[in-house]
Amino acid sequence: GAGVSQSPSNKVTEKGKDVELRCDPISGHTALYWYRQRLGQGLEFLIYFQGNSAPDKSGLPSDRFSAERTGESVSTLTIQRTQQEDSAVYLCASTVSGRGLYNEQFFGPGTRLTVL
């Protein structure tokens, strides 16, 4: 595809349910990042994938959050037992490689998660 895509665009769930968010990076991009954007805030880093390994998971806020990546393609972010404070926009970005300082990150349109 032409850019990073994410699905669903919007997700409304009930507190305590599990949700899965999907990110399709730009073809050929080996690095993938997940960020969270709470209302009125900047983006907070969650996790970084280089290929299908995650050398930096330091931003995951709790063990209810997990992510995986298949090869150098799709990534899913899973939130278990959702809480109201998980309500946010979840953004995914990809880049040619995470090791290059110059490499631009291309962002998807995000998934807006609302936990009732």
Next chain:
Amino acid sequence: AQTVTQSQPEMSVQEAETVTLSCTYDTSENNYYLFWYKQPPSRQMILVIRQEAYKQQNATENRFSVNFQKAAKSFSLKISDSQLGDTAMYFCAFKGGSTLGRLYFGRGTQLTVWP
């Protein structure tokens, strides 16, 4: 740890005028990049301009330019000849050489351009 601070939650400017958005950052690294991203209501993050710390010359992209003051750790964005389509949230971001490419963002400045 890297921190990015945007002290102006909201700014407004009249069409065709010039506006400057402020950003300061803190880091102990010598080699890094700074970015300005635009986020319109569509949520799509769009890279506006970037500056490498080693370059003394300020970056320019058409109507957008930066004032990079490395010693002061300041990185402001100037938008000239503002257009209605510039209305968006603007985020300042930092990327260092030791951080595996992750970006550190400020809290953003909501810019409104009035006709």
